[in-house]
Amino acid sequence: MASSNSPQKRPRRASRNVTAVAVVLAVAAGGIYGAKALSDHGKRQQPGPAAAPSAQTTRVKRADLSDSQTLPGVLGFGGRITVKGTGKGVISRLPASGSVVARGKPLYWVDDEPVTAFFGDTPFFRTLDKAGTTGRDVTVLVENLQALGYDIGPRPRQSSEPVAGRGTGGVGTELTTGVLEGLKRWQHDTGRKPTGALDPGQAMVLSGPSRVDAVMAQLGDPATESVLTLTSQEKTVTVKVDAGSADSMHKGDEVTIVLPDTKGVPGKVVSVSTTVQGGGDTDAGDGSDTAPTLQVKVRPTHSADVAKIDAASVQVVFTAQTRKNVLVVPVGALLALSEGGYALQRPGGKLVGVKTGLFAKGLVEVSGAGVEEGDVVVTAS
Structure with a gap:
């Protein structure tokens, strides 16, 4: 039995050897094929020559x-002034903030007597009660009585030279009996005693229609205290402009005002200041900018465009040339x-x-x- 089993074992070893050789050959062939595949893949991954850039046309x-310049500005009521009372007595009634101040209308009350708003450029600095008195304060009285519709008789004589013995005013309009009669009628119509004499405390001379911005006095304060602040009735935009670039901006130039809701509305330059602010050192030591600037005032063309805004930060577009x-x-x-x-x-x-x-x-x-x-x-x- 031993001799019969020996011949059967030798073919199995031979078979294993053949199998091993086949595996080696297959691996070798696979390595060659894999190496070629990797080489081809590498070639495909290498970048080709760069394409010439296409021209943009x-x-x-x-x-x-x-050519425009956009600058920040502040929209609000401009021309703020403080009104200080004159005469004796105490303040007995005050207007509300935002009230409109019109010619011939009470501004505030002293001892229950109205202090009326007149328009002009010269305050009442003396009592006007004598015919023949001449001065610019008489001119203010005459112009306001006429504007309010009062008959003052023949137009008073205008004087451009000082007149001896005609009061301290000199240059201006002569106070006539017709003017004094018109004054009496105005006093009667406004609830005053028709004395025909105008005292400085009875009327406050303003530059024009105004708006009460803030009330400073309290009821019972002396009439000589600061009473209130006024602004113009029209809203304007104040812009600080670098002094070096302000030469291109002129009164009457048309601009665009960009409101907080980004809506653009037309406007016009109404003034360019000639007073330079700031300047000197560019660094004041506290981080503030002291570059020289000028103030430019801009007014909206249509007041209705800003009727719902009392104050706001806006942008103003200035056009230098078109x-x-x-x-x-x-x-x-x-x-x-x-x-x-x-x-x-x-x-x-x-x-x-x-x-x-x-x-x-x-x-x-x-x-x-x-x-x-x-x-x-x-x-x-």
């Missing part, structure tokens, strides 16, 4: 071009020439010399014999 267009219906391209389309000046480049590479005008909002005005609306040019932006 734009067209020459016609447009309106404006060019209408001109040829424009992006600033990036300009090429600076080594010999000076600028050119535009056609897609084929040809250069066309141009003259530049206004620069604004990333665009530039161009002109030249070889430039027309619709031309295609190369641009960097």
Whole structure:
């Protein structure tokens, strides 16, 4: 049995050897194939030659071009002044904040007598009761009585030279008996005794229609105290402008006021201050900016546009200059020439010399014999 089993074991070893050789050959073949596959994959992953960049182009267009500057401002009632009372007595009645002050209407009350608002440029500094007195304060009385509809007789004589013995006023209007009679009628109509004499404490002379901004006095205070503050009835925007750039702003210039809700409304410059504020050191040591500035006042064209806003921070767009219906391209389309000046480049590479005008909002005005609306040019932006 031993001799019969021996021949059966040797073929099994041979079979295992053949199998091992086959595995080695398969691995080797697989390695060669895998190496080739990896090599091909690597070649596919290597970047090819870079493609030439494509030129960006734009067209020459016609447009309106404006050079503008946007600055912050404050909208509110301007021209704030403090009214200080005159005469004897105590304050017995006061107006409400926001009240409108009109010619011939009471401003406040002293000892239950109204202090009336008159308009003019000279306060009442003396009692007016004698015919023949001449002065600018008489002019204010005459103009207000006439504006309120009172008959003062023949127009009083105007004097441009001091008149001896005619009171301390001198230059101005002569007080006539007709004016004094008109004064009596006004006193009667306003609940006063018709004495025909106007005392300084009976009327307060203001520059024009106003609005009560704040009440400072209290009932019972002496009439000589600060009574209230007034502002103009019209709202204005106050803008601080760098003194170096204010030369381009002038009274009457049209602007755009951007309200807090981003709505733009038209406005107009009403004044440009000539008084420089700030200046000197650019650093005051406390972090504040002391650069020299000027105040520019802007008024909304239509008061209804800001009727619901008493005070607010706004933006004001000032336009320094405007060019209408001109040829424009992006600033990036300009090429600076080594010999000076600028050119535009056609897609084929040809250069066309141009003259530049206004620069604004990333665009530039161009002109030249070889430039027309619709031309295609190369641009960097």
